[in-house]
Amino acid sequence: xxxxHILTLSCPxxxxxxxxxxxxxxxxxxxxxxxxxxxDPDLQKFFMRVHFGHAESTEHLSGPFGxxxxxxxxxxxxxxxxxxxxxxxxxxxxxxxxxxxxxxxxTGQLGIDVPLxxxxxxxxxxxxxxxxxxxxxxxxxxxxxxEQENRILELVKENNVDLIVLARYMQVLSPTLCQAMSxxxxxxxxxxxxxxxxxxxxxxxxxxxxxxxxxxxxxxTADLDEGPIIEQRVARVDHSMNSKELVEEGSNVESxxxxxxxxxxxxxxxxxxxxxTVVFN
Numbered sequence: 558x559x560x561x562h563i564l565t566l567s568c569p570x571x572x573x574x575x576x577x578x579x580x581x582x583x584x585x586x587x588x589x590x591x592x593x594x595x596x597d598p599d600l601q602k603f604f605m606r607v608h609f610g611h612a613e614s615t616e617h618l619s620g621p622f623g624x625x626x627x628x629x630x631x632x633x634x635x636x637x638x639x640x641x642x643x644x645x646x647x648x649x650x651x652x653x654x655x656x657x658x659x660x661x662x663x664t665g666q667l668g669i670d671v672p673l674x675x676x677x678x679x680x681x682x683x684x685x686x687x688x689x690x691x692x693x694x695x696x697x698x699x700x701x702x703x704e705q706e707n708r709i710l711e712l713v714k715e716n717n718v719d720l721i722v723l724a725r726y727m728q729v730l731s732p733t734l735c736q737a738m739s740x741x742x743x744x745x746x747x748x749x750x751x752x753x754x755x756x757x758x759x760x761x762x763x764x765x766x767x768x769x770x771x772x773x774x775x776x777x778t779a780d781l782d783e784g785p786i787i788e789q790r791v792a793r794v795d796h797s798m799n800s801k802e803l804v805e806e807g808s809n810v811e812s813x814x815x816x817x818x819x820x821x822x823x824x825x826x827x828x829x830x831x832x833x834t835v836v837f838n
Contacts, residue, residue, distance in 0.1 A: 560611040562615055570629055574605070585618060592607050602830065609639065641668050642720055643671055643717055644669045651754045659684070663688060667819060671688075675692070730742070741774060744782075745781050747808075763800040767794065768793065775787055788821070789819075821838050
C-alpha cells in the first residue's frame with residue numbers, strides 16, 4: 558500500500574488520453590490497479606483517477622507527465638495512496654457531525670489528520686481534548702467578522718491545512734474567505750438542496766408536510782448554499798413526526814453524508830466541474 562499512488566487529472570476532452578496516460582505508466586513499469594474516467598459531453602472536459610503501483614518514489618514520472626500535461630493542456634496531481642490530508646473542522650453548538658468525523662478518523666475509517674478544531678463557541682473544547690486536538694475558540698459578531706476570519710486564514714497557513722470542513726458551523730463565510738479557500742471548504746447543509754435553503758430547513762420541511770428529508774454536502778462558495786454538490790442522501794418521514802423528530806432523523810443523515818464527502822475528497826475522488834462535481838465513488 559505504501560508503494561501505491563493516486564494520479565488524478567482533468568483536461569479538454571479528445572481521443573487518446575487514456576492511451577497516452579497509461580502508456581507513460583507502462584513505460585516506467587507501473588501497474589494500473591484501478592482506473593475511473595468520465596467525459597463531460599456538455600463542457601467537453603475529461604476527468605480520470607488512476608490507482609497505480611508500485612514505486613517508492615514518483616519523481617521519475619515528473620518529466621514525462623509534465624510533457625504530457627503541456628501537450629494535453631492537462632492539470633494533474635500524483636500523491637501516495639497513504640497520504641493523509643490535513644483537515645480543519647469548524648463547528649458551532651451542534652456537535653453530531655463533529656463527533657462522527659472525529660470517531661471515524663480515530664478508528665481509521667477516514668484517512669485524514671485533524672490538527673485543530675475551530676469554533677465560535679466554547680462548547681466542544683472538552684471533546685477536542687479527549688482526542689488530543691487543539692481547540693481554538695474564535696467568537697464572532699458583525700463587528701469582528703473580518704478579524705476572526707483573518708485569524709482562521711492564519712491558522713490554515715500555520716497548520717498547513719488542506720481542507721476546511723464546516724461540521725454545522727452556523728456562520729455565513731465572507732466572499733473573501735470563500736475565495737481564499739476556493740474548492741477547499743466542504744459544508745453540510747441540513748436539507749436536500751436546492752429545497753429549503755437557509756435557516757431551520759427541517760422546520761420549513763415540517764411546515765410543508767414533506768415525506769422525505771435529506772442532507773447535502775457541498776463545496777462552499779460566496780453564494781449561500783449554492784456550491785457544487787458532492788453527496789446527498791435522504792430518509793423517509795411521515796405525518797406523525799413533529800419537527801424535533803425530523804431534526805433527530807436528519808442528524809443521522811447529515812453525519813453519513815458529510816463523512817462520505819470528506820472520505821471521497823481525501824481519497825482524491827472528487828473533481829470540481831464548473832458548478833457541479835465529478836465523484837468517482
